[in-house]
Amino acid sequence: MPKIVFLPHSTLCPEGAVVEATEGESILDVALRNGIEIEHACEMSCACTTCHCVVREGFDSLEESTELEDDMLDKAWGLEAESRLSCQAKVTDEDLVVEIPKYSINHAREH
Numbered sequence: 001m002p003k004i005v006f007l008p009h010s011t012l013c014p015e016g017a018v019v020e021a022t023e024g025e026s027i028l029d030v031a032l033r034n035g036i037e038i039e040h041a042c043e044m045s046c047a048c049t050t051c052h053c054v055v056r057e058g059f060d061s062l063e064e065s066t067e068l069e070d071d072m073l074d075k076a077w078g079l080e081a082e083s084r085l086s087c088q089a090k091v092t093d094e095d096l097v098v099e100i101p102k103y104s105i106n107h108a109r110e111h
């Protein structure tokens with residue numbers, strides 16, 4: 001079974017977590033199932049960016065993002081090359097290391 005390592009996040013999982021995932025599950029589902037309450041304002045329909053995460057390891061094992069996901073990601077706070085919307089990124093058979101950004105768009109300060 002693939003594992004997901006969630007790096008420590010100050011409020012969602014202060015100690016970080018290592019959890020088991022099932023192939024085909026989204027990163028968000030795995031997190032929620034394990035009590036890591038990543039925001040998901042659009043109920044996983046790829047219409048917001050609150051579930052943004054950065055896949056530090058195993059990024060290439062994920063199915064490629066769709067154009068719609070990429071468009072949404074462009075609006076995410078703290079976008080990186082390995083950013084994904086966690087509700088859209090499905091686990092395969094490889095382990096992942098996932099960082100939940102410090103802010104989501106709901107909290108980001110206006111610049």
Ligand code: FES
Binds near residue numbers: 045085
């Ligand atoms: S919950 Fe809105 S895009 Fe993932």
